[in-house]
Amino acid sequence: QGQLVESGGGLVQAGGSLRLSCTASGRSFSNYGMGWFRQPPGKEREFVASISRYDSTTYYSESVKGRFTISRENAKNTVYLQMNSLKPEDTAVYYCAATALNAATRADLYNNWGQGTQVIVSS
Numbered sequence: 001q002g003q004l005v006e007s008g009g010g011l012v013q014a015g016g017s018l019r020l021s022c023t024a025s026g027r028s029f030s031n032y033g034m035g036w037f038r039q040p041p042g043k044e045r046e047f048v049a050s051i052s053r054y055d056s057t058t059y060y061s062e063s064v065k066g067r068f069t070i071s072r073e074n075a076k077n078t079v080y081l082q083m084n085s086l087k088p089e090d091t092a093v094y095y096c097a098a099t100a101l102n103a104a105t106r107a108d109l110y111n112n113w114g115q116g117t118q119v120i121v122s123s
Helices: none
Strands: 006-007 008-012 020-026 035-037 046-051 058-060 067-075 078-084 092-098 117-122
Touching: 006 092, 020 035, 020 092, 020 117, 035 067, 035 078, 046 067, 046 078, 058 067, 078 092
Parallel strands: 008 117
Antiparallel strands: 006 020, 020 078, 035 046, 035 092, 046 058, 067 078, 092 117
């Protein structure tokens, strides 16, 4: 798999929504589990959501469950993160990543990362 490029970040008020996209270059996108991680200011990178490579089973961190939705469109080599009911604590740089595993929630199991997109949620 080639380069991952995120887009869709920005500044939004609390309670608002954003949709992040991550598009992969190269082939065989459908053979990779995909994940979203985030790194809040001054904190370590943390798992947000992941989606399996074959049946699109999804996994979420407790902090975003019920508010965020991960999905993938293999024909477009793209994975999305729909973020609703945003809170100031969702402020972070958001990264997408790819793993050769079916799915994973640990960052060290991902071997291909995008450059990140900034999300700022104002109160």
